[in-house]
Amino acid sequence: MTSTLTISHLTKAFGGVKALSDVSLAVEPGERVALLGHNGAGKSTLMKVILGLIAPDGGEITVCGAAPGKARSQVAYLPENAAFHSALTGLEQITYYMRLRGEPVSGAMELLDRVGLGHAAKRRIGTYSKGMRQRVGLAQALIGHPRLLVLDEPTSGLDPVSRRDFYELLDGLAADGASILLSSHALTEVEARTDRLLILSGGRMVAEGSLPELRREAALPVSMQITALNGYVTDIMSALPDAIRLNGGLHLSCTQEDKLATLARISAMQEKVADLEVIPPSLEDIYSHFSRRDGQ
Numbered sequence: 001m002t003s004t005l006t007i008s009h010l011t012k013a014f015g016g017v018k019a020l021s022d023v024s025l026a027v028e029p030g031e032r033v034a035l036l037g038h039n040g041a042g043k044s045t046l047m048k049v050i051l052g053l054i055a056p057d058g059g060e061i062t063v064c065g066a067a068p069g070k071a072r073s074q075v076a077y078l079p080e081n082a083a084f085h086s087a088l089t090g091l092e093q094i095t096y097y098m099r100l101r102g103e104p105v106s107g108a109m110e111l112l113d114r115v116g117l118g119h120a121a122k123r124r125i126g127t128y129s130k131g132m133r134q135r136v137g138l139a140q141a142l143i144g145h146p147r148l149l150v151l152d153e154p155t156s157g158l159d160p161v162s163r164r165d166f167y168e169l170l171d172g173l174a175a176d177g178a179s180i181l182l183s184s185h186a187l188t189e190v191e192a193r194t195d196r197l198l199i200l201s202g203g204r205m206v207a208e209g210s211l212p213e214l215r216r217e218a219a220l221p222v223s224m225q226i227t228a229l230n231g232y233v234t235d236i237m238s239a240l241p242d243a244i245r246l247n248g249g250l251h252l253s254c255t256q257e258d259k260l261a262t263l264a265r266i267s268a269m270q271e272k273v274a275d276l277e278v279i280p281p282s283l284e285d286i287y288s289h290f291s292r293r294d295g296q
């Protein structure tokens with residue numbers, strides 16, 4: 001299978017600021033990849049290089065088998081705050097973009113239906129909500145069946161239902177073979193809705209993989225919340241010397257290696273335990289772990 005996007009050893013500096021250092025990655029057809037990173041990590045710079053808007057200082061990049069910019073007709077971009085002319089209707093806006101891209105405008109209404117805007121197609125964009133404007137942006141990005149969609153924080157400012165609808169649309173595009181690269185600060189959301197996470201920190205790719213892979217690599221401690229049956233707190237604390245009293249229960253943190261042995265010790269006291277909750281490290285914990293590792 002030929003990758004839709006391949007990047008190897010990419011570097012880009014602005015004056016003394018290294019925006020990208022030795023970044024390598026590949027995105028396959030049908031893959032949904034999330035690009036995470038703190039403010040200034042290099043996400044927008046990477047997207048601009050992919051789109052051919054700025055040239056890298058070093059390294060190699062191929063987009064749909066061509067140099068960035070050469071494959072523009074196969075690449076769609078949705079900026080974080082897509083701006084539209086408020087006096088145009090949704091239908092006029094999409095028709096206009098279709099003409100610019102040399103696409104038959106007869107498909108404009110179908111495209112608006114696809115992003116859930118059919119009912120408002122003939123209303124001025126100035127009367128649209130933020131979520132509706134974001135859908136216009138997505139409809140515009142879908143013109144011409146792009147093979148790669150580059151989306152800059154596409155769901156920021158959207159309500160939960162609009163976010164879910166948005167990701168369902170992306171799922172359909174990915175199922176049809178499109179590759180999706182989206183940046184986000186909404187960690188929990190991308191954990192559930194993408195295939196792979198990339199974490200940039202200070203211009204370097206500090207982690208890459210599915211959440212279970214990153215979780216394993218980070219090997220962060222697991223938390224356990226134990227609720228003792230009446231009168232047994234002291235017994236449990238003497239059997240588990242690392243446990244502390246917290247929020248009316250007992251809290252224990254142990255390494256991934258010790259997890260099963262600790263669970264076995266708790267289970268041996270089951271007549272004294274009312275409840276046990278095992279809390280794995282959150283995506284925020286994993287994200288901070290990798291970002292910190294790079295000195296952030």
Ligand SMILES: Nc1ncnc2c1ncn2[C@@H]1O[C@H](COP(=O)(O)OP(=O)(O)OP(=O)(O)O)[C@@H](O)[C@H]1O
Nearest residue numbers: 014017018019037038039040041042043044045046
């Ligand atoms: N045109 C430019 N001139 C000078 N410095 C720049 C330029 N573009 C980006 N930078 C710097 O490069 C670094 C990476 O910026 P970039 O915009 O790629 O980060 P980002 O991860 O997209 O951040 P955010 O989440 O805030 O959008 C930052 O230190 C930024 O100040």
